[in-house]
Amino acid sequence: MTELIVHITVPIAIFLFIAGFTLFAVYAERKIAGFVQDRLGPMETGRYGLVQTIADILKLLQKEFITPSAADKILFAAAPVVIFSAVFIGFSVVPWAPDFIPANTNTGLFFIMAVVSIDAIGILMAGWGSNNKYSLLGAIRAIAQMVSYEIPVGLSLIAAIMITQTLNLNDIAYLQGVESPERIFFLGLWDVTDIGGIFAWHIFQAPHLLLVYVIFFIASLAECNRAPFDIPEAESELIGGFHTEYGGIKFAFLFLAEYAMMFLVSILGVVVFLGGWNTPLPNIGSLRLADWTTGLAWGLFWTLTKSLTIIGVQMWIRWTLPRFRADQLMTLCWKILIPLAFVCLAISGLWRILVML
Amino acid sequence: MEQFLFYAFAAMAILSALLLVSIRNTARALFLLFIVLFAMAGLYLFALADFVAITQILVYVGGVLILLIFAFMLSNKELLADLQSTSQRFMSLPNWQSMSLSLAFLAVLVYSFIAWTKEAPEWMARAQADGSILSPTDDNIQTLGLKFMTQYILPFEIISVFLMMALIGAAHLSRREGSR
Numbered sequence A: 001m002t003e004l005i006v007h008i009t010v011p012i013a014i015f016l017f018i019a020g021f022t023l024f025a026v027y028a029e030r031k032i033a034g035f036v037q038d039r040l041g042p043m044e045t046g047r048y049g050l051v052q053t054i055a056d057i058l059k060l061l062q063k064e065f066i067t068p069s070a071a072d073k074i075l076f077a078a079a080p081v082v083i084f085s086a087v088f089i090g091f092s093v094v095p096w097a098p099d100f101i102p103a104n105t106n107t108g109l110f111f112i113m114a115v116v117s118i119d120a121i122g123i124l125m126a127g128w129g130s131n132n133k134y135s136l137l138g139a140i141r142a143i144a145q146m147v148s149y150e151i152p153v154g155l156s157l158i159a160a161i162m163i164t165q166t167l168n169l170n171d172i173a174y175l176q177g178v179e180s181p182e183r184i185f186f187l188g189l190w191d192v193t194d195i196g197g198i199f200a201w202h203i204f205q206a207p208h209l210l211l212v213y214v215i216f217f218i219a220s221l222a223e224c225n226r227a228p229f230d231i232p233e234a235e236s237e238l239i240g241g242f243h244t245e246y247g248g249i250k251f252a253f254l255f256l257a258e259y260a261m262m263f264l265v266s267i268l269g270v271v272v273f274l275g276g277w278n279t280p281l282p283n284i285g286s287l288r289l290a291d292w293t294t295g296l297a298w299g300l301f302w303t304l305t306k307s308l309t310i311i312g313v314q315m316w317i318r319w320t321l322p323r324f325r326a327d328q329l330m331t332l333c334w335k336i337l338i339p340l341a342f343v344c345l346a347i348s349g350l351w352r353i354l355v356m357l
Numbered sequence B: 001m002e003q004f005l006f007y008a009f010a011a012m013a014i015l016s017a018l019l020l021v022s023i024r025n026t027a028r029a030l031f032l033l034f035i036v037l038f039a040m041a042g043l044y045l046f047a048l049a050d051f052v053a054i055t056q057i058l059v060y061v062g063g064v065l066i067l068l069i070f071a072f073m074l075s076n077k078e079l080l081a082d083l084q085s086t087s088q089r090f091m092s093l094p095n096w097q098s099m100s101l102s103l104a105f106l107a108v109l110v111y112s113f114i115a116w117t118k119e120a121p122e123w124m125a126r127a128q129a130d131g132s133i134l135s136p137t138d139d140n141i142q143t144l145g146l147k148f149m150t151q152y153i154l155p156f157e158i159i160s161v162f163l164m165m166a167l168i169g170a171a172h173l174s175r176r177e178g179s180r
Helices: A002-036 A052-061 A073-093 A108-129 A133-164 A169-174 A208-223 A248-272 A296-320 A326-355 B002-022 B026-046 B050-074 B077-085 B095-118 B122-130 B140-149 B153-173
Strands: none
Touching (some): A002 A248, A052 A248, A073 A108, A073 A248, A073 B026, A108 A133, A108 A169, A108 B050, A133 A169, A133 A208, A133 A248, A133 A326, A133 B050, A169 A248, A208 A296, B140 B153
């Protein structure tokens, strides 16, 4: 019975976190947009506009359910559920702190890759079910982009996995800090197993992983359909893309899914490349900074800090760069990112065989 | 709890498969196929084949199904209407043939169920005696990777060459005529 209660409370806790994060992130996004465009952003509702997003969600929640009369009603209603649950399931295998993980499976990373691809089905459902030209075009663009960019994401993750030799996200995080079960070498030369900190992160364990992380970051931006890769929702060309016809709570769920996806790819990149819940502070002689800042509360703190920083960078990029054209988007994916990722994959193999053994 | 989940997945797979073959709306049928494949992946988990389950979702749901839906969306409306109206004869056998096929399948299933519940095969008993069995918490992926790279290296390589051929063929077919 207690097991059942745990199985119910953990997802609810994660859902509440995602909902709270989305409220905060929308506010942050609008403030960052205001800063980049040299204006103030939301200022009217509450002090500095702090309750603006709460007012927005209250408005969305009390709106009427509107289904277009020509829409395929079942697909139209099911799409937001499929999209949100696909992203939501992904959170079940992500570690937040040492051994603080909803499901500690050996297939964690592979599982995330698989469930995130369900997202694409949901978007197609929304686009087709709306029975609207713009929605369908948006959905087709979104799928073309997501299917293409899944390849560099997968290849960059494989390049990291070849170094870690495990798909368990909890173990991957352990391999990047002072509590590592194996010896860690900074750039393959300097033994930093006892020093830990920023030197033990994967991006510094093997120098090419820094490039791999950049590939992962760019491709994951495209996976989330965010600017500069937001042609699926390009509002100047497609009105709103696949969610044109959605309103009220269904739109709220699509929005929630988008921000949850941002958080998921950020935390995934943090766990695989940027040390997960490990501290960036190294041990210096008797100043045991890394040992002092490792633990459950510190783990949560570092995971959140790193992920939120990455999300901040995503927002900064969104409001700085203009949108890619569709052909530029595909060129970037197939002619630049994928070949680079393959080269990194080969380097990873050689690195594992020649340097790490 | 586990039994309840197993039967839930099985019922989901069977019901949506039945609905899938009887539904007239092709778009909805494709999305029902998603539910069937997803429920099948859930059933693989109960056979301790977590890798197969996830690969099923990744390859079939994330790849093949999306391609199917794409093909459906990009195809001609008249062609689709044609296909829907004649779907009683599209890719179908005469009634007595399909009947005998499904009965044969049912017979095989019933026979294997009876034979295996009466007495487990010898290799099963031997593996249980040896202790060479997998538990749900074992790292299946490690075992699979080692097996692929040692014992089953030849089939693995042949499959990769085969996939490469398919890829090159697809690239050749999609090339514009006269671009050389």
